[in-house]
Amino acid sequence: MERRYDAFSGEWRSFAEARQDRTFLPSSSECPLCPSDENGDGGEIPRTSFDIVTFDNRFPTFTASPPAPSIVGTDLTPVAPAIGAAEVVVWSADHNVTLADLPVERLARLVDVWAERYADLAARAEVAYVLTFENHGTIVGATLSHPHGQIYAYPEVPPRVRAELLHARDVLATRGTCVRCETGTFELREGARLVADDGTTTAFVPFAARFPYEVQIQPRRHATSLLDLADGERMSLASVLHDVLVAYNALFDFPLPYVLALHQAPTVGPDWLRVSHAHIELTPLHRDAAKLKYLAGSEIAAGAFVSDVAPERSAGALRAAKERAISTGRY
Amino acid sequence: MERRYDAFSGEWRSFAEARQDRTFLPSSSECPLCPSDENGDGGEIPRTSFDIVTFDNRFPTFTASPPAPSIVGTDLTPVAPAIGAAEVVVWSADHNVTLADLPVERLARLVDVWAERYADLAARAEVAYVLTFENHGTIVGATLSHPHGQIYAYPEVPPRVRAELLHARDVLATRGTCVRCETGTFELREGARLVADDGTTTAFVPFAARFPYEVQIQPRRHATSLLDLADGERMSLASVLHDVLVAYNALFDFPLPYVLALHQAPTVGPDWLRVSHAHIELTPLHRDAAKLKYLAGSEIAAGAFVSDVAPERSAGALRAAKERAISTGRY
Numbered sequence A, B: 001m002e003r004r005y006d007a008f009s010g011e012w013r014s015f016a017e018a019r020q021d022r023t024f025l026p027s028s029s030e031c032p033l034c035p036s037d038e039n040g041d042g043g044e045i046p047r048t049s050f051d052i053v054t055f056d057n058r059f060p061t062f063t064a065s066p067p068a069p070s071i072v073g074t075d076l077t078p079v080a081p082a083i084g085a086a087e088v089v090v091w092s093a094d095h096n097v098t099l100a101d102l103p104v105e106r107l108a109r110l111v112d113v114w115a116e117r118y119a120d121l122a123a124r125a126e127v128a129y130v131l132t133f134e135n136h137g138t139i140v141g142a143t144l145s146h147p148h149g150q151i152y153a154y155p156e157v158p159p160r161v162r163a164e165l166l167h168a169r170d171v172l173a174t175r176g177t178c179v180r181c182e183t184g185t186f187e188l189r190e191g192a193r194l195v196a197d198d199g200t201t202t203a204f205v206p207f208a209a210r211f212p213y214e215v216q217i218q219p220r221r222h223a224t225s226l227l228d229l230a231d232g233e234r235m236s237l238a239s240v241l242h243d244v245l246v247a248y249n250a251l252f253d254f255p256l257p258y259v260l261a262l263h264q265a266p267t268v269g270p271d272w273l274r275v276s277h278a279h280i281e282l283t284p285l286h287r288d289a290a291k292l293k294y295l296a297g298s299e300i301a302a303g304a305f306v307s308d309v310a311p312e313r314s315a316g317a318l319r320a321a322k323e324r325a326i327s328t329g330r331y
Helices: A017-021 A104-122 A159-175 A179-190 A231-251 A270-275 A297-300 A311-328 B016-022 B104-122 B159-175 B179-190 B231-249 B270-275 B297-302 B311-327
Strands: A004-007 A013-017 A053-056 A085-090 A129-136 A149-154 A194-197 A201-204 A215-219 A258-263 A279-283 A286-287 B001-005 B014-015 B051-055 B085-090 B129-136 B148-156 B194-197 B201-204 B213-218 B259-265 B279-283 B286-290
Touching: A013 A053, A017 A286, A104 A129, A129 B297, A159 A179, A159 A297, A159 B001, A179 A194, A179 A201, A194 A231, A194 A311, A194 B148, A201 A231, A215 A231, A231 A279, A231 A311, A231 B311, A258 B297, A297 B085, A297 B148, A297 B159, A297 B213, A297 B259, A297 B279, A311 B286, B014 B297, B085 B104, B085 B311, B104 B129, B104 B148, B104 B231, B104 B297, B159 B179, B159 B270, B179 B201, B201 B231, B231 B279, B231 B311
Parallel strands: none
Antiparallel strands: A004 A013, A053 A085, A085 A149, A129 A149, A129 A258, A194 A201, A201 A215, A215 A279, A258 A279, B001 B014, B051 B085, B085 B148, B129 B148, B129 B259, B194 B201, B201 B213, B213 B279, B259 B279
16 A cells, blocks of 8 residues: 555545455445444444444555555655555444434534544644545445444645645635635625524535535634534534534435535644634535436546536525424424 | 636636436437437437537537526626537447447547547637547436537636646656656556557556546657647557557446546647647546445545555556457457
8 A cells, every 4th residue: 555646736646455355335234333242243343332433444545554655656656655544433333323313412422523533633743634524325435334434644735625725825815814714704694505504603505516415514713623612612513514414314305425524724733724714515416316416527537517506506405405304303 | 507616726617507407318219319310309410320420518518608697706706607618529320339349440530520629619719628528328427328428618727637737837847848748758668557559659547546447548749739640640549549448348348437538738828838748538437347436535525536456457457458358359
């Protein structure tokens, strides 16, 4: 396993051949994430019950003590060890639950665990960026159906994050604002793309969303990471996240697959703090109940996103879905 | 329909609500791309036979005379008309053929058509970048099964292309080379990632490929677009493309879905010519016969690609697949 530098883009990419044979959609009786009394000998969690457990990924992309790379680099094509971390966060012993089913208090406890892992990984000198994410559903690539999230600790700020932070720095220089602070105020005033807001945390479909039902959730005030949030603010974040997840599941009357990602400030010094505004991105792939938004020519080759659904329309559909969930007792 | 500016990334994105109801996987008897005597009344091509036809997309993302945007922009969230072009290239009257089935001479004629469309669109003042692409297979989002390609003419250089060109400019400044010229020489010398080469055109799996079976095809010499290529060089490009497509279909013994994209120089002045080296990118999503490489948390949220297959291994598998195709008469 190693990281390789792409000469065409200047991006580092990761190669982990051992992952090719990782556990792939096991039956629930062989689930490695179920409590040990339910999963025979194959379990990774030697407990008979638990609320939230985190541990190193058995098939890591990054690790604290990586092996030597499998290939020798050149000055055109540098190679580096896959140093960093890849962790698994199992947040329920129940194989058949989704994040939307968790009570807000349990979700707030998960937010606390995300904060603890961020603090712990940020303290490692080799870590530059901590991404907490969850691939929910086989159509976004989940290879284990037991509910779980993941944490990657990258040894550099990854390409998309870096591009956004550099752009945010330009906005700070020209407009004098944190672009997320200004956007939060803008979306509250406009209303058309709002999905939820409780006075502390705001959820909205971005004005130029990449995915039709993409939602971003952010604290109203400039918090650079979960570590900046007081207990009540974390509870608010959990509550608004719950609102969005409930709306997702009511939208088409099935559990909507999505990628969830929590972005926090890079962990390499104070340079990025003024332009780092913590936020959760939720990116479902569906464009309606039966059709997916595929990343194809324009997105994969040119990086230019094309969407068939106006963000104002999808935000309205999500608000209506939440109301339906409330009125039918699914909230 | 309109283009919207994303305040977080500085990217322009396209919104075309009419596309949400575009024709979706019609039965072959209702195929809009079959000759008019085979498709009842629904056809778009009023001919009883043809070799290659190009026309404007009925459900365009960009168009020469766009309507006013559906929403008013602000200085934080600019909006612009969806000016540009979206064309369809139907390169066979046969509903059930794939690009790999075309004789090299027909493929060379398609390359000529791509060159003609590039020249024509480049002459339009509002066009900055021409992307020729093909989404082959429903898993990469094709909504019509009749074989066809597409051409998007963007009014600005799209994000991923721009990032690569800016990086190529850095390489030119620091190493004094076109990064594609240097990489071509490097891959010919190394050999491990070569898929095909005929002395004029080189095909290789990139050293840090985003997708396991990604292949890039480029002229050995610094050609900025197809317009720089003589007839013999276009024939060589077609021949090497044919080699790769045959290898793809023999790899797992089924027609491999992929996105094909032809990159040529931006059409907005001479600034980019020294760092624009025309190339075809082929990005299949499969990581083995039964599994896909999904874009998930690391890729969608962080832009950091993770692969489970070493490029040297996939290049070897593609070379072996081509040999199998030749020995079993499928070449």
